[in-house]
Amino acid sequence: MGDEKGVKIGLECHAQLLTKSKLFCGCSSDYRNAKPNTHVCPVCLGLPGALPVINMQALRYAIKVAIALQCEIQHKTLFYRKNYFYPDLPRGFQISQYDYPIGLNGKVSIEVGDGECGERIIRIKRVHLEEDPGKLIYPGTISTSKYVLVDYNRSGIPLVEIVTEPDLRTPREARIFLAKIRSILEYLGVFNGDLEGAMRVDANISLGGGERVEIKNISSLKGVERALSYEITRQRNMMRRGMKITQETRFYDEERGVTVAMRTKEFEQDYRYFPEPDLVEIRIDDSLIASLKAEIPEMPDEKMRRFISQYSLGSEHARALTEDIHIADFYEAVASEIDPQMSATWIADVLKGELNYRDMSMREAMKRISPNDMVRILRYLKAGEIAERAAVEVIREMLDHGGSPDEIIKRRGLARMSMEELKIAVSEVIHENNAAVADLKSGRKEALNFLVGQVMKKTGGRADPKEARKLLEERLL
Numbered sequence: 001m002g003d004e005k006g007v008k009i010g011l012e013c014h015a016q017l018l019t020k021s022k023l024f025c026g027c028s029s030d031y032r033n034a035k036p037n038t039h040v041c042p043v044c045l046g047l048p049g050a051l052p053v054i055n056m057q058a059l060r061y062a063i064k065v066a067i068a069l070q071c072e073i074q075h076k077t078l079f080y081r082k083n084y085f086y087p088d089l090p091r092g093f094q095i096s097q098y099d100y101p102i103g104l105n106g107k108v109s110i111e112v113g114d115g116e117c118g119e120r121i122i123r124i125k126r127v128h129l130e131e132d133p134g135k136l137i138y139p140g141t142i143s144t145s146k147y148v149l150v151d152y153n154r155s156g157i158p159l160v161e162i163v164t165e166p167d168l169r170t171p172r173e174a175r176i177f178l179a180k181i182r183s184i185l186e187y188l189g190v191f192n193g194d195l196e197g198a199m200r201v202d203a204n205i206s207l208g209g210g211e212r213v214e215i216k217n218i219s220s221l222k223g224v225e226r227a228l229s230y231e232i233t234r235q236r237n238m239m240r241r242g243m244k245i246t247q248e249t250r251f252y253d254e255e256r257g258v259t260v261a262m263r264t265k266e267f268e269q270d271y272r273y274f275p276e277p278d279l280v281e282i283r284i285d286d287s288l289i290a291s292l293k294a295e296i297p298e299m300p301d302e303k304m305r306r307f308i309s310q311y312s313l314g315s316e317h318a319r320a321l322t323e324d325i326h327i328a329d330f331y332e333a334v335a336s337e338i339d340p341q342m343s344a345t346w347i348a349d350v351l352k353g354e355l356n357y358r359d360m361s362m363r364e365a366m367k368r369i370s371p372n373d374m375v376r377i378l379r380y381l382k383a384g385e386i387a388e389r390a391a392v393e394v395i396r397e398m399l400d401h402g403g404s405p406d407e408i409i410k411r412r413g414l415a416r417m418s419m420e421e422l423k424i425a426v427s428e429v430i431h432e433n434n435a436a437v438a439d440l441k442s443g444r445k446e447a448l449n450f451l452v453g454q455v456m457k458k459t460g461g462r463a464d465p466k467e468a469r470k471l472l473e474e475r476l477l
Helices: 056-068 171-188 221-240 286-294 300-311 315-322 325-335 338-358 370-383 387-400 407-412 421-431 434-441 446-458 467-475
Strands: 008-015 079-083 092-097 103-111 117-132 134-135 149-151 158-164 199-207 215-216 247-251 256-264
Touching: 008 171, 008 221, 056 103, 056 117, 056 158, 056 171, 056 286, 056 315, 092 117, 103 171, 134 215, 158 171, 158 370, 171 199, 171 300, 199 221, 215 221, 221 247, 221 256, 256 434, 300 315, 300 325, 300 338, 315 325, 315 370, 325 338, 325 370, 338 370, 338 387, 370 387, 370 407, 387 407, 421 446, 421 467, 434 446, 446 467
Parallel strands: 215 247
Antiparallel strands: 008 158, 008 199, 079 092, 103 117, 117 158, 134 149, 199 215, 247 256
């Protein structure tokens, strides 16, 4: 969807921090795949008299996030009770932050490209810590379930919440922004985006200065883009019919691809914020800020600029290689052993394309293909021992089933064929495709591409397409 005139989008991004224990108790944060309500204690269940204790690692991680997002770090931070009654909150309130967040007034630059305005600056309103609620489980679907189950294993997991100003203008920009935030968090080493439910987003949207609608708990980047696209269409259709847009909270039903009304949107005063009496205020001094700032690694934009300078890459390849820290590290390991430009092309274009097709992360892919494997494939390709198509087939086989490059090349007969074998294949293709041969001789040059394709098909990708084209031209033109 292109630029939407009058659309204002603000995001509230909730990302789980990679601490070993929960935010206010010692329960393990490794709750996935565990039986329901087994990673709980009196604190995260909100039992009377149980007192929370702040996880200092979570605090340090949140400060790092705020620094990386160029926020003003606040020297005083304080936890509040956010009061609302919902089954996933065992206490009847969520411990969050309100007047004294960790960071204020940050910014993130995103590349929107595609003939739009290029780089856009998205302002970060605030960064703060809060605890994750429990998880509601709907047997069947949300809209058809007759009852709801609650699992409190997730309750109390530390979240960093990143709130933007309403600076985003399109669903696509929202997706690009969230991909950038995910990249920054993973570069910092405080977040794992491969974990189910590790990032959830609330999206606020208004059209033409109208009332703001909030879409809650969207669990994927694609989901955010689709939910916002649907909501823009829904609101525009209502406005065309003269209907009033009311301030409300909706949820996104991914199965049906629609947003559904949940409740009238709450105002801040509805949450009755007041300071959490069981947690003292926290002072963040300059020495802590300085030490955490020194721990900030090379970030995506810095790495992209270095890749352009150090490896003489184009900006498109450099950006594609640095969006994901795991792809960036994989590329550098390969580029240190073989031509950096060749490595960039095969990793950014071929490998990353295959990952996208499979919806597979680089973290998962590296269980099946290592930098050394990629170096070996590219060395065979550079030496002319396999063709480009064969190299692609090896990568696909490894991603799908594992194995080693040598074993796959041998088992599938992907080693480049000899000139004598190629001449025989060309002769067979000429004999089997009389119509295409006649078209070529009559001047239809596109027939040559067809014949080259038939040679590649007959040889299972082992032939060099340039050599095949040359032999066909010599025989037929």
